[in-house]
Amino acid sequence: MNKLLDYLTQTSVESTAIREQFLREQAERLVEASRLMSETLSRSGKILICGNGGSAADAQHLAAEMVGRMLIERRALPAIALTTDTSNLTALANDYGYDWVFSRQVEALARPGDLLIAISTSGNSPSVLHAADAARKLGCKVVSLTGGTGGKLASISDLNLNASGGKNSSRIQETHIFIIHSLVDLLDRFFLTGDTE
Numbered sequence: 001m002n003k004l005l006d007y008l009t010q011t012s013v014e015s016t017a018i019r020e021q022f023l024r025e026q027a028e029r030l031v032e033a034s035r036l037m038s039e040t041l042s043r044s045g046k047i048l049i050c051g052n053g054g055s056a057a058d059a060q061h062l063a064a065e066m067v068g069r070m071l072i073e074r075r076a077l078p079a080i081a082l083t084t085d086t087s088n089l090t091a092l093a094n095d096y097g098y099d100w101v102f103s104r105q106v107e108a109l110a111r112p113g114d115l116l117i118a119i120s121t122s123g124n125s126p127s128v129l130h131a132a133d134a135a136r137k138l139g140c141k142v143v144s145l146t147g148g149t150g151g152k153l154a155s156i157s158d159l160n161l162n163a164s165g166g167k168n169s170s171r172i173q174e175t176h177i178f179i180i181h182s183l184v185d186l187l188d189r190f191f192l193t194g195d196t197e
Contacts, residue, residue: 011171014171015171015174015175017165018163018165018166018171018174018175019163019174019175019178021163021164021165022161022162022163022164022165022178022179025162025164026161026162029159029160029161030161030179030182030183031186032159033143033159033161033183034182034183034184034186034187034190034191035191036115036141036143036158036159037115037143037183037187037191038187038191038192040113040114040115041077041078041192043113044113045078045111045113045114045115046078046079046080046109046111046114046115047063047066047077047078047079047080047114047115047116047117048079048080048082048105048106048109048110048114048115048116048117048135048140049062049063049079049080049081049082049083049116049117049118049119050081050082050083050102050105050106050116050117050118050119050127050128050131051083051118051119051120051125051145052083052120052125052127052128053169054121054169054170054173055119055120055121055125055128055145055176056081056083057083058119058145058173058176058177058180059081059082059083059117059119060081060083060084061177061180062079062081062117062180062183062184063079063081065180065181065184066078066079066184067079069188070181070184070185070188071188072188072189074188074192077187080109082101082102082105082106082109082131085105088101088104089101092104092105098127099126099127099130100127100130101127102127102128102130102131102134103127103130103131103133103134105131106131106134106135106138106140107134107138110134110135110138110140111138111139111140112138112139112140113139113140114138114140114141115140115141115142115143116131116132116135116140116141116142116143117142117143117144117145118131118132118135118142118143118144118145118153118157119144119145119146119176120144120145120146120151120153121146121147121148121166121169121172121173121176122146122147122148122151122169123144123146123147123148123149123150123151123152123153123154123162124151124152124153125153128153129152129156132153132156132157133156136156141158141159142156142157142158142159143157143159143160143161144157144159144160144161145161145163145176145179145180146160146161146162146163146172147162147163147164147166147169147171147172147175147176148162148163148164148166148167148172149164150162150164161179163176163179
């Protein structure tokens with residue numbers, strides 16, 4: 001039993017250290033990303049979100065916090081997870097190949113001034129990279145959530161939020177959840193209310 005408890009303590013310490021390193025390195029970027037979300041919404045834009053696997057779940061989590069609410073009651077906010085429409089996903093994967101399942105949806109749904117939040121723990125997921133390229137071509141901003149080196153996605157994003165201390169997807173995703181909750185919390189408490197001084 002001690003071995004198991006020691007392991008749990010070790011992973012908890014590791015997760016906390018990665019999150020704290022992220023805050024030291026990128027707290028201002030996190031605030032700026034929330035500001036960019038607010039600016040998008042104030043111009044009647046919408047937020048599209050994509051990712052694979054656990055990052056797909058994170059995309060859906062973010063959209064749910066915006067369309068519903070997180071901690072503060074407010075109007076519903078326009079956010080769409082591109083990971084939820086099984087007919088679209090399977091048709092696009094079948095007809096074009098999986099790498100294009102998000103970019104085709106971006107082409108269909110995005111308009112200039114919208115924002116894409118692209119999530120990839122490696123920063124190298126082809127489907128997410130293609131979505132970011134498609135968004136930029138349409139005049140959308142791209143905020144990315146990555147880990148480790150940030151991969152290719154970091155370099156093609158307008159703003160990259162990178163859990164650089166993460167060495168595996170599990171630990172990186174634990175910081176990504178903190179980022180997602182913080183983006184919405186800052187948006188709700190400060191940017192949507194104009195209380196940023």
